[in-house]
Each structure stands twice: as structure tokens, then as C-alpha cells.
Amino acid sequence: MNRRQFVNVIGQGSIGAMMGLSAMRAWAQAPGHQLPVDCSPPSHGTPTHITFNSAAPILPRKSVWDLDSIEITRLQKAYQAMRDLSVSSPNDPRGWMQQASVHCFNCSGGYDPSNVEIHGGWWFLPWHRCYLHVHERILGKLINDPTFRLAYWDWDTYPTRALVPPPFMAQGPLWDSWRGAGPADVIPVGITDPQSMSVVMGTHGTAAFMGGDPSQGLAGAMESSPHGPVHIWTGEANPGVSPEPSGCFWPTTPGGTPVDQSQTVGCLDMGVLATAAQDPVFFAHHTNIDRLWDVWLQSPNSDGNYTDSNWLNHPFNFYDENGNWIYITVADVLAQEEQDNLRYTYQQPQTSAPLMVTRATAQVKTTKPKALKPLLVASTPQPTRIGTKPHVRSIAVPTAHRQNLKLLAGGGPRGYELHIEGLTLPPNESAIVNVFIGAPNAKSDTPVGPAFVGTFSVVVSGNGHNHPIVRNAVFELRPETAALLVQQKNLTVTLVPKLVNGKEPPKSSLTYKKIYLSQR
Ligand code: C2O
Numbered sequence: 001m002n003r004r005q006f007v008n009v010i011g012q013g014s015i016g017a018m019m020g021l022s023a024m025r026a027w028a029q030a031p032g033h034q035l036p037v038d039c040s041p042p043s044h045g046t047p048t049h050i051t052f053n054s055a056a057p058i059l060p061r062k063s064v065w066d067l068d069s070i071e072i073t074r075l076q077k078a079y080q081a082m083r084d085l086s087v088s089s090p091n092d093p094r095g096w097m098q099q100a101s102v103h104c105f106n107c108s109g110g111y112d113p114s115n116v117e118i119h120g121g122w123w124f125l126p127w128h129r130c131y132l133h134v135h136e137r138i139l140g141k142l143i144n145d146p147t148f149r150l151a152y153w154d155w156d157t158y159p160t161r162a163l164v165p166p167p168f169m170a171q172g173p174l175w176d177s178w179r180g181a182g183p184a185d186v187i188p189v190g191i192t193d194p195q196s197m198s199v200v201m202g203t204h205g206t207a208a209f210m211g212g213d214p215s216q217g218l219a220g221a222m223e224s225s226p227h228g229p230v231h232i233w234t235g236e237a238n239p240g241v242s243p244e245p246s247g248c249f250w251p252t253t254p255g256g257t258p259v260d261q262s263q264t265v266g267c268l269d270m271g272v273l274a275t276a277a278q279d280p281v282f283f284a285h286h287t288n289i290d291r292l293w294d295v296w297l298q299s300p301n302s303d304g305n306y307t308d309s310n311w312l313n314h315p316f317n318f319y320d321e322n323g324n325w326i327y328i329t330v331a332d333v334l335a336q337e338e339q340d341n342l343r344y345t346y347q348q349p350q351t352s353a354p355l356m357v358t359r360a361t362a363q364v365k366t367t368k369p370k371a372l373k374p375l376l377v378a379s380t381p382q383p384t385r386i387g388t389k390p391h392v393r394s395i396a397v398p399t400a401h402r403q404n405l406k407l408l409a410g411g412g413p414r415g416y417e418l419h420i421e422g423l424t425l426p427p428n429e430s431a432i433v434n435v436f437i438g439a440p441n442a443k444s445d446t447p448v449g450p451a452f453v454g455t456f457s458v459v460v461s462g463n464g465h466n467h468p469i470v471r472n473a474v475f476e477l478r479p480e481t482a483a484l485l486v487q488q489k490n491l492t493v494t495l496v497p498k499l500v501n502g503k504e505p506p507k508s509s510l511t512y513k514k515i516y517l518s519q520r
Contacts, residue, residue, distance in 0.1 A: 040105055053146070081143055128290065417518055435454055453477065
């Protein structure tokens with residue numbers, strides 16, 4: 001039995017026997033999956049600046065796994081109220097489907113040209129933080145509880161919490177029947193395990209971790225993976241079963257008939273950005289991403305947030321808990337403002353499992369590396385298809401670069417980056433690619449080691465996204481990768497396409513234009 005069939009058995013089988021009467025009501029009322037052809041927000045005037053509740057208590061957001069039964073009930077009640085509102089007044093911006101549409105609209109969903117794309121770059125972290133804050137305030141207001149705080153899904157507490165948290169698997173307002181992951185499924189190794197996480201969390205560079213400005217088309221390490229693959233994993237009905245990576249659905253023309261392929265190709269809510277927020281676990285997933293952003297900032301590795309005023313002063317629009325159309329700026333939600341304005345802190349996972357290791361490699365004082373021209377590994381006027389098998393490109397390492405890499409291997413300053421540019425995907429495909437340097441034989445099951453530099457991923461956007469996705473990727477070289485490189489004659493880059501379960505994809509249309517190594 002595959003995961004989707006299992007979900008169907010649970011969903012349609014002995015529901016009455018498994019649920020109490022009130023849970024049954026919740027199940028019946030839970031609005032189902034919708035194809036968001038138009039997910040633009042209800043009409044509004046000019047936004048006013050959000051009012052922060054500076055009198056509200058500063059309270060911890062906890063792991064879902066650490067909630068007591070009273071807190072779980074409160075979480076369920078809040079989402080039930082939001083779902084009820086969506087049924088009783090579908091146009092209320094605080095209702096469940098409207099909340100889900102906020103996310104859809106902000107990933108180029110809807111046909112309003114004023115929408116923005118908050119994925120694939122430096123808006124990713126702050127936009128989702130603002131969204132979570134407003135969402136949290138609405139939930140608190142709906143149950144009349146100013147102490148309500150969201151909970152996070154710490155899939156990085158691995159493997160014990162790398163399952164959809166049980167409260168989200170129980171029938172009721174936290175359940176989503178359009179979810180692939182079953183109650184016993186664990187996120188496979190290579191996404192949220194300590195080795196994979198330490199590479200991501202060990203990133204130094206601001207752009208490499210957070211993503212670049214919109215002109216760069218550069219998703220940060222955190223967005224690329226674990227964020228993307230956790231979406232795909234949660235949303236995939238039958239990982240490893242062809243055909244995938246899957247085309248999902250997207251209308252061919254604005255107002256055209258949506259082509260819903262999710263049943264046939266197995267790509268459910270979380271696996272498509274346009275519908276991801278129709279699964280309540282979306283919010284627990286993103287609350288964890290938000291927590292890890294703070295963890296990264298506090299780590300000695302981190303170069304910190306951007307200080308660019310184009311980033312800091314950028315406003316995002318939302319409806320607040322009173323139904324007012326407001327804006328929040330990025331600067332409103334950073335560092336101390338997180339407590340002062342947003343009124344939460346993060347409580348660490350309460351677990352005896354080893355906590356995520358963030359590598360704090362001390363920088364040794366060494367000779368400054370020479371500024372050198374980028375080392376071109378591959379460049380093609382026509383897009384090069386990566387294919388489904390490992391794709392290998394290599395070039396001899398010139399002496400001057402080798403000297404610099406030795407400095408990095410010895411603990412010298414970071415700054416070497418591998419760039420892959422012009423990564424292009426049709427709008428109906430997801431992709432996950434592991435990237436290795438110095439491992440010509442890397443395969444989809446090659447473990448995360450010195451040669452692994454990171455994962456590139458794209459989650460299907462869905463609705464409204466009729467143009468190909470074009471991205472650039474950047475991966476920082478760690479000292480252990482440089483140490484490997486200096487022993488080799490050639491610089492070898494291996495791109496390994498994979499499915500969430502680590503297997504080879506049956507199909508991939510992903511292409512790229514350029515691969516090079518350069519110094520920041
Ligand atoms: Cu807005 Cu997890 O995507």
C-alpha cells in the first residue's frame with residue numbers, strides 16, 4: 001500500500017470509529033482542497049502600518065512535539081475557528097481559504113500583475129515571518145486568546161521528529177486529506193538529518209543563506225533545502241513512483257480551466273506553492289524555518305542579515321486580525337523587533353535527542369587569498385540538460401586557485417563559492433539536485449560528506465505560473481571541501497538529480513547555462 005492509498009483508507013474508512021462526534025463535525029466542515037485560479041485578496045484601499053501589540057506578553061513558540069494536551073486543544077480550536085469562518089463568510093480575509101490564498105497570491109498566483117514573488121530570493125525569510133505573525137494574531141483573536149502562539153515542526157530533531165507531528169495527523173482541523181506523508185513516514189536522510197543541516201546552518205554568506213536580491217534569481221540555502229524538499233516530501237503521494245517529479249496543475253490561460261493533475265501524478269497540497277498553505281502543517285513547517293533563521297543569526301558562522309535599505313524598508317501587505325489592510329516592513333520584524341513587535345521567542349526543542357550541530361569553525365589568521373578571475377567549469381550558449389543521471393563537469397585547477405584553496409583548507413577565510421547559473425525548469429516540474437565537488441562518482445545515495453556542497457531545489461508554483469522558472473544557485477565551499485580539492489588535479493562538479501526519497505527521478509527537464517567557481 002502506498003502512502004496515498006493509506007491516507008485514503010484512513011480518510012474514508014472507519015472514520016466514525018476513530019473519531020469522537022466533535023472531531024467528526026470538524027472533519028465534515030473542513031473545506032477541501034481548492035484550485036486557486038484567482039487567489040487575489042479581497043478588495044482594499046491603501047494599507048496602513050500595522051499596529052503592534054506592545055502590551056501583549058512575550059511568549060514562547062514551542063515545538064508541536066512539546067505541546068501539552070491543553071495547548072494542542074487550543075491549537076485545534078484556533079484552526080477550527082478559522083475553518084468555520086471560511087465556511088460562514090468565505091470573503092472574510094481571516095478565514096482559512098483566504099489565509100491559504102495569501103500564500104498563493106504571493107507566489108505569482110492570481111492574475112493580478114501587482115503581485116510579487118516572495119520565493120527564490122531575499123524576500124523569502126522576512127515575508128514568511130510577517131505572514132506567520134499576522135496568521136498567529138488572527139488565530140489568537142478568533143479564540144479570543146492573546147496568549148496564543150504558533151508551534152513549530154522541528155524536523156531537524158532527527159529522526160524522532162522528522163514525521164508529520166501527530167496532532168496534524170489526527171482527524172480534525174489540523175488534518176489535510178490532500179497530504180501525501182503518512183503517520184509513520186519519516187523524512188529520508190539527506191534533507192533534515194544533522195549532516196545535511198550542518199551544511200546549511202554552517203553557511204557564512206548572507207546571500208548564500210538568505211537568497212539574493214530579486215535581480216539575482218538566487219534562492220538561499222535554507223529555502224532551497226531543507227525548505228523545498230520538505231514541501232515536496234509532505235505533498236508527494238507516492239514518492240518514487242513514476243511519473244515524477246510531477247506536473248501538478250496550472251490553468252493554461254488566465255480564467256482558463258485549471259488542469260488538476262494532482263490525483264494522477266501524485267502531487268498534493270504541500271507539494272505545490274499555490275496550494276501549500278491549504279495544509280495546516282505548512283504553518284508549523286514555516287515556523288521552524290523562521291526559528292532556524294534566528295539560530296543561524298546567533299551562530300558564529302553567520303554574516304548576519306542584509307543591511308541594504310531596499311530590503312529593510314520593503315513593505316508587505318496583509319489583512320490583520322481586525323480585517324484591516326496593513327503593511328509590515330522587513331525592518332519591523334528583525335532581531336529585537338521580533339520580541340518587541342511580534343511578541344514571541346522560540347523555545348528550544350525539549351528533547352534529549354542530540355541537537356543540531358552548527359559547525360563553528362574558527363578562522364585561522366592566514367595570508368589573504370589572492371583575488372583571482374572566476375574559474376569557469378562549464379558554459380554553453382544553449383541550455384545544457386542535466387538529465388536524470390549524475391551530470392559531471394570538470395576542469396584543471398590552475399596553481400593560483402590551488403594556493404587559495406589551500407588557505408581555505410587550512411581554516412582561512414571563507415569566500416569560495418560554486419555558482420550554477422540559468423537553471424531553468426518548466427512551470428510544472430519540481431526538482432531536487434545534490435551538488436558535489438571533488439566526487440566524480442557521486443550518486444543519489446552518496447552520503448553528505450566533505451564533497452557535498454548543498455542541494456538546489458524548486459517546488460512547483462502551480463496556478464498562474466505559465467513561464468519557466470529560472471534560478472541561479474550558489475554554494476559555499478567548506479574547508480573540508482577545499483582540503484579534498486587540493487589533493488585532486490581537476491575541479492569536478494557533479495550534479496545529482498534525485499527524488500525526495502533519494503532515488504533517481506524518472507524524468508527531468510532541468511537545464512543550466514553556466515557553472516563557475518569564484519571568490520566572494
Ligand atoms: Cu512560501 Cu514554504 O513556501
